Amino acid sequence: MERTPKGLRLHIGLFGRRNVGKSSLLNAITRQKVSIVSEIAGTTTDPVEKPMELLPLGPVLFIDTAGIDDEGALGEMRVARTRQVFDRTDLAVVISEPRGWGSFEQHLFDEMQARGVPTVVVFNKTDLAEPDAAKVAELVQQKIRVVRTAAVSGAGVLDFRQALLDTAPADFINNPTILADLVGAGEMAILVVPIDKEAPKGRLIVPQVQAIRDLLDSDAYCMVVKERELRDALERLNRPPRLVVTDSQAFLKVAADTPREVRLTSFSILFARFKGDLNEMVMGCTAIERLKPGDRILVAEACSHHPIGEDIGRVKIPRWLTQLVGGKLEFQTVQGHDFPEDLSPYRLVIHCGSCMMNRREMLTRMLRCRQASVPITNYGLVVAYSLGILERALEPFPAALDIYREALSASC
Ligand SMILES: Nc1nc2c(ncn2[C@@H]2O[C@H](COP(=O)(O)OP(=O)(O)OP(=O)(O)O)[C@@H](O)[C@H]2O)c(=O)[nH]1
Ligand code: SF4
Numbered sequence: 095m096e097r098t099p100k101g102l103r104l105h106i107g108l109f110g111r112r113n114v115g116k117s118s119l120l121n122a123i124t125r126q127k128v129s130i131v132s133e134i135a136g137t138t139t140d141p142v143e144k145p146m147e148l149l150p151l152g153p154v155l156f157i158d159t160a161g162i163d164d165e166g167a168l169g170e171m172r173v174a175r176t177r178q179v180f181d182r183t184d185l186a187v188v189i190s191e192p193r194g195w196g197s198f199e200q201h202l203f204d205e206m207q208a209r210g211v212p213t214v215v216v217f218n219k220t221d222l223a224e225p226d227a228a229k230v231a232e233l234v235q236q237k238i239r240v241v242r243t244a245a246v247s248g249a250g251v252l253d254f255r256q257a258l259l260d261t262a263p264a265d266f267i268n269n270p271t272i273l274a275d276l277v278g279a280g281e282m283a284i285l286v287v288p289i290d291k292e293a294p295k296g297r298l299i300v301p302q303v304q305a306i307r308d309l310l311d312s313d314a315y316c317m318v319v320k321e322r323e324l325r326d327a328l329e330r331l332n333r334p335p336r337l338v339v340t341d342s343q344a345f346l347k348v349a350a351d352t353p354r355e356v357r358l359t360s361f362s363i364l365f366a367r368f369k370g371d372l373n374e375m376v377m378g379c380t381a382i383e384r385l386k387p388g389d390r391i392l393v394a395e396a397c398s399h400h401p402i403g404e405d406i407g408r409v410k411i412p413r414w415l416t417q418l419v420g421g422k423l424e425f426q427t428v429q430g431h432d433f434p435e436d437l438s439p440y441r442l443v444i445h446c447g448s449c450m451m452n453r454r455e456m457l458t459r460m461l462r463c464r465q466a467s468v469p470i471t472n473y474g475l476v477v478a479y480s481l482g483i484l485e486r487a488l489e490p491f492p493a494a495l496d497i498y499r500e501a502l503s504a505s506c
């Protein structure tokens with residue numbers, strides 16, 4: 095996490111008057127004592143930076159600033175330092191006390207709007223008072239995300255996370271690469287594409303096409319084969335490929351035909367990372383260990399493709415999980431933009447690769463699962479887990495592999 099260069103982190107600036115609870119809010123969202131909190135106005139004097147992996151957003155840099163509503167020489171210095179932070183803020187948070195919105199907050203807010211910086215407004219200390227309804231309505235009308243928090247108790251902090259996710263610029267949300275970073279310029283990936291009765295006539299499917307394009311864009315190259323030809327294709331190469339990627343349908347055969355030293359994963363696992371958050375989905379997959387007969391599982395597909403024959407989400411995964419658990423499980427399937435409001439009845443959510451959904455929507459679903467304390471994982475991970483090859487399929491992703499191994503050793 096700390097390895098992400100600072101320039102690639104989303105810089106989130108926390109601004110507001112002294113004592114509104116900027117530092118408290120930072121500590122609440124990071125669950126750490128990053129910044130000193132006190133009842134004395136002017137506690138934070140210099141900007142405090144905290145790099146972190148903010149699930150489900152990714153690598154961010156929070157910048158807690160000094161309250162900038164006081165006068166005098168000291169106040170002016172603080173104002174100058176805080177204003178420098180404006181220039182490197184990708185996403186601004188203007189924090190106010192519930193009844194405290196005045197011309198100071200309005201100026202801060204207007205300046206961010208003028209700079210084109212997306213802004214979230216937080217009314218903190220809502221344990222003491224409700225924010226002014228007219229002001230909230232006015233901001234909401236301007237399509238500004240308004241969040242109510244009480245940083246002291248942690249109330250509203252998850253809403254705050256959701257607001258950051260909703261407001262973060264699209265180019266930060268959208269992962270630039272599917273697999274090119276795992277392959278590298280001048281290197282090769284082999285993509286295994288079964289042409290079975292589930293394959294659409296005369297074309298490849300979206301994840302396959304996008305993977306090829308991603309490799310070409312990064313000056314890598316690829317060979318596309320059916321699973322039957324993989325072994326022969328590998329033998330023809332005088333240098334092993336950097337990565338083999340298979341459709342989950344052919345996982346076992348491809349694992350058997352790919353030399354152990356060549357890294358192997360699936361399109362669906364690549365998409366768990368590309369469209370969502372692989373680490374969180376790996377954690378979710380380990381929840382299978384805790385399933386019991388009778389548990390309810392939500393299978394979510396992001397589009398209404400027509401299942402043909404032995405469909406992964408409706409037939410194979412339910413069959414494998416039922417065998418693993420040793421009793422009947424209750425499966426419910428939803429499609430497209432349908433996603434239940436109430437996730438509490440489910441012990442696990444299993445999502446498709448969501449190739450037809452944008453990343454922000456997928457991350458929002460992940461956050462909703464988190465809010466409901468329901469683990470979420472995806473097809474590719476569940477298939478690899480059920481076939482006993484998840485550890486191998488995670489080798490290209492060391493952080494996810496560590497998470498998986500730790501979870502396994504904890505459950506032993
Ligand atoms: N009741 C209540 N008090 C809060 C809340 N959040 C923060 N406080 C208190 O408000 C005071 C100021 O909090 P800080 O987090 O230091 O505020 P700040 O905006 O960082 O202040 P400066 O660094 O001085 O600009 C502290 O005494 C906090 O305990 C809240 O949600 N409710
Ligand atoms: S969105 Fe999901 S269900 Fe639809 S094609 Fe992509 S992976 Fe399959």
Ligand SMILES: [Mg+2]
Nearest residue numbers: 116117137138
């Ligand atoms: Mg402070």
